[in-house]
Amino acid sequence: MSREAAVKRLKISKATLYRHIRKGYLRTRPVGNTIEVSVKDIEQLERSEKVGIPFPVNKLTIANLAATVRRLERDLETVVRILNIRHEKLNLTETELVHLYKVVDQYSKKGWSPHVEEPLAGYFMRLRYDQLETLSTKIKDPQPWKPFFRLASTMAKSPYNKELEDLLEKGKENIDSLSKLWVEFHGGSEKRFEALVRDGAKPIKKLLRYLVKQQTPPKSPYQTT
Numbered sequence: 005m006s007r008e009a010a011v012k013r014l015k016i017s018k019a020t021l022y023r024h025i026r027k028g029y030l031r032t033r034p035v036g037n038t039i040e041v042s043v044k045d046i047e048q049l050e051r052s053e054k055v056g057i058p059f060p061v062n063k064l065t066i067a068n069l070a071a072t073v074r075r076l077e078r079d080l081e082t083v084v085r086i087l088n089i090r091h092e093k094l095n096l097t098e099t100e101l102v103h104l105y106k107v108v109d110q111y112s113k114k115g116w117s118p119h120v121e122e123p124l125a126g127y128f129m130r131l132r133y134d135q136l137e138t139l140s141t142k143i144k145d146p147q148p149w150k151p152f153f154r155l156a157s158t159m160a161k162s163p164y165n166k167e168l169e170d171l172l173e174k175g176k177e178n179i180d181s182l183s184k185l186w187v188e189f190h191g192g193s194e195k196r197f198e199a200l201v202r203d204g205a206k207p208i209k210k211l212l213r214y215l216v217k218q219q220t221p222p223k224s225p226y227q228t229t
Contacts, residue, residue: 007032010041014049024049028068078167094130101135102142105151112155118164125168128156128175133182146190149183156180 005013010030011021021041024030029049031042096104104127111120131152139148160176163169 005041005043005046007039007041010046013046094127094132094135096135098138098142101139105139105143105145105148108155109151112151112158116155116159121159121163121165121168121172124155124159125171125175128152129171129178131178131182133185136182136186147186149179149186152179153183 007018007021011018014021016024021030025032025041030045032039033042034040108124108127111124116124136148140146156172156176156179160169160172163172
């Protein structure tokens with residue numbers, strides 16, 4: 005039937021009808037200069053509404069629902085992981101903490117392997133301010149947050165594993181907060197922090213260029229320009 009007749013029969017607006025069509029609830033076909041809506045789909049939609057289901061039950065809607073459920077399950081897993089990690093302090097000895105600092109400093113300058121992204125995201129989220137104080141004393145670095153800031157920022161911008169983007173972003177947020185606190189508590193200012201970030205961003209830009217080059221597939225010798 006015509007779209008106008010479908011609107012009257014279903015007692016819905018044209019916008020709702022078009023939304024049903026876009027979602028695949030109602031199939032259409034061109035007939036001459038007009039578009040007709042499947043009567044079978046309209047009947048299915050009417051039956052579905054009688055039992056409280058706001059869409060027709062068919063292969064397409066079931067497939068869409070299954071995909072949505074899988075996506076929500078992945079999102080829920082990520083949220084649970086973030087909450088569990090963020091509430092657990094990073095439990096490292098002073099020696100292990102210094103080793104972590106050196107590893108992070110090296111990765112922030114030379115790049116990292118894909119398999120270290122998830123554990124490092126956890127370290128970034130669980131690092132605490134007092135551990136920065138410990139690092140500053142042990143390694144004599146007045147700005148111990150900078151390697152963490154560089155690496156967390158770079159990894160969040162260009163992760164190898166896109167499924168870890170949320171974890172890396174939350175880790176970056178924690179490192180960013182710690183960095184601002186450090187500058188504030190050590191007699192700094194917002195301008196001072198911005199200047200330090202700009203200075204620390206130089207290795208980030210260099211590393212990002214390197215990563216982009218590494219992740220770009222080589223051109224085939226048979227490919228013409």
